Amino acid sequence: METTQTMTSDVPEGEDAERILRLDALGGALAESRTAAIAWRTNSGIEYQWTEDEEYYAGIDDANRDEGRNAFASRPPGQEPDPAGSSTRSTVFINITRPYVDAAAARIADMLLPTDDRNWALNATPVPDLVDIAGGNLPPDIEAALNSVPGATQPDVEKMQGAVIDQAKQILDEAERAAKKAEKRIEDWTVEGQYNAEVRRVIEDTARCGAGVIKGPIPVKRRRMALVDADKQQEGAPEGDRPSLLHRLYRGIKKAMGFVQAQVKALIVQEKVEPASRRIDFWDLFPDPACGENLHNGGHIWERDRLTERQLRDLIGMDGVVQAQIERCLEEGPQKAIGMPKKAGDGSDIAPVKTDDGRFEIWYFTGALKRKELLAAGCECEEGETESVYAVISMVNDHVIRSAMNPLDNGEFPYDIMPWQRKRGSPWGNGVARQGRTPQRIVNGAGRHLMDNGGLSSGPQILIDASMIEPADKKWILTPRKLWRKKEGADIDDVRKAMVFFEVPSRQQELMAIIELGLRLMEDSTGLPMLLQGQLGKAPDTVGGMTLLNNNASAVLRRLARTFDDCVTTPHIRRYYDWLLIYGKDDEKGDFTIEARGSTALVERDLQAQEIIQMASIVVNPLFGLDPKKWASELLKSRKFSPKNFEFDDEQWKQIVENMSKGPADPRTQVAQLNADAKLKAQQAEQAFEASEAGKDRQLELIKERINERIEAMKEQGAKEINFEELKAMLAEVAIKVSAQKELSAVSLAVDVHKHHVPAAVMTPPTEPVGRARAGRAYQQ
DSSP: OOEEOOOOTTSOOSHHHHHHHHHHHHHHHHHHHHHHHHHHHHHTTHHHHHHHHHHHHHTOOTTTTTTTSOHHHHSOTTOOOOOTTSOOSOOOOOOOHHHHHHHHHHHHHHHHSOSSSOSEEEEEOOOHHHHHHHTTOOOHHHHHHHHTSTTOOHHHHHHHHHHHHHHHHHHHHHHHHHHHHHHHHHHHHHHHTTHHHHHHHHHHHHHHHSEEEEEEEEEEEEEEEEEEEHHHHHTTSOGGGSOOHHHHHHHHHHHHTTOOOOOOEEEEEEEEEEEEEEEEOGGGEEEOTTOTTOGGGSSEEEEEEEEOHHHHHHTTTSTTBOHHHHHHHHHHOOEEOOSSOSBOTTSOEEOOEEOSSSOEEEEEEEEEEEHHHHHHTTOOOOOOSSSEEEEEEEEETTEEEEEEEOSSTTOOOSEEEEESEEETTEEEEEOHHHHTHHHHHHHHHHHHHHHHHHHHHTSOEEEEOTTTEEETTSOOOOOTTOOEEEOTTOOOSOGGGTEEEEOOOOOHHHHHHHHHHHHHHHHHHHTOOGGGGTOOTTOOSSHHHHHHHHHHHHHHHHHHHHHHIIIIIHHHHHHHHHHHHHHSOGGGOSOEEEEEOIIIIIHHHHHHHHHHGGGHHHHTOGGGOOOHHHHHHHHHHHTTOOGGGGSOOHHHHHHHHHHHHTOOOOHHHHHHHHHHHHHHHHHHHHHHHHHHHHHHHHHHHHHHHHHHHHHHHHHHHTOTTSOHHHHHHHHHHHHHHHHHHHHHHHHHHHHHHHHHOOOOSSOOOOOOOSSOOOTTOOTTO
């Protein structure tokens, strides 16, 4: 085994030497902790499971593993590829894992991350005593204290009781306002950090391999730029740099008088540290081996990331980064952390392992450290009663390059793991690819045998007696119009005796039945019926059967939504709330509770969408005390619409409220107005009709005059071939058409007038005269 000696020549001399030695000691202790975490995860078998799930999602197994490789990646340059036809077995991979994984991830993300709502809310923690007091129920001790005030009369006591009730209401209102402000602040942080986009990637990871990791809140420096007026930009400047009051009044007067003046603009750039969330690859997270099923039960946690040499050099100069340690890492080159001891059996150091891609591995440790160790790492931590403090350490090649205090005072790890299906004793879980592994193998096996059988049964098998015949070209391959010779001395009177053809039985139906079995088992194993993938499958045709099937199919989705609430939403948003309490504004702080609404308001909304439309008749009835506006808002949300896009503008709604406040109008006035409008419309229609008819009469007269002029001209020219009788008939036809058009226009006018006619409020029922109409006739005729 190769060994190497510990490098000591790169340790600086002088006052920094002691600090570097302390950092090396801290790095060595942390490296042992990291090695234990790597070894525990490797020995747990979860990495082998992840590899299999990733391969099945990509459609890879042992039979077709080498098919997608490049020739230069699998063979030395210049080597000939394998001869064609070396294997006659089918290696087809009928991938049913990928569509199930994608459909499950898309369905969960669509429900838990709506575009018009949040999957969480902040509510002020109710105080029972204050709630009772605000409702007018004073506790006995308070009533006794008020009644025992010296010199207080009964009106004074009632006045003091009212003041206590008002004070309780004010406290509750202030708590609600603070909760709404805090909720809006956290929502702004999550929107700025693209929380929904990161969570969607987490859901895709957990659906594929059973584990998705999200990290947050973590401090992120955001840079904002804006172009504003120079005067506004100078308002935040020191008093001497601001424009004088007289100068600003002078400019305001000029602007009011209409003088055009050029406004100077200024570009301002602001940098602010705000919390954000990031999706972490589950391959790069190493919890404490003692964490069990909850990573927060462990004492520490490790995260791995990768940096190029340039990125590592760019860290020099950042707050808390030790430049000497980075220079040592650059001199050593990129090294890979392994889950095995650093010492050989004889006590010598094992040679470091180089990384595969030439990048440096940077490791982030989150956990508790001794205060003196953190001080040695260069972190400024205040004196406290406890010896241990919560810190975040960055390491490269077993060297501590940076140390900082945990942004959260409670020391909680900023990581959350979402398991698709829990595994006992492990923070990881099983995903859809693992649940459907057996059905996938069944479908692959049956599909490959189907292809093999199809190839064998597609053509005849041939039996040739080589002692009787031989191919003329010496090649034992069947080709069109091939020539065969009879061998000398062969006793053959019929060529069919030397060459026999027979067929291989086809087993297509039997193998297809096995594939169908695998598909049904895939639905049963994953709990995701084809209905959730947009395919009807064997769903019943009745409405009740479809509702029952949809409710049963959504049971798995509700379980996943509750798991997401418990493992991600509640702890993650609670840490944002802790951040707000530490770094937020005072009017946004309070005693709040996190309400995770993924399994209630969001999943149940899909189920309620089928019933909410039927509530229309109930909502409009005031006896039930339901708000039609809220009902309409929930109806639009169930149809994936944003209610804000359909609301009135402020001015429009104000006008509607004013009209409603005037009360209902007199029906007689409305009828009179309708009659007047109808008469006016009828008069306008009649006038338009008369004008149209006059225009048509004028047009007819012009046509007649032109025809007569043409006839006279033809007579004068002596055109014998022209039949004057035909011209007269043509003129008569034009006149008939114009007359018919006038009659149709009159009928149309009558119909239009009838439409605009408003009958009287009381009408006499139509009656028919006594008697009987003639045969084939009615009274209306």
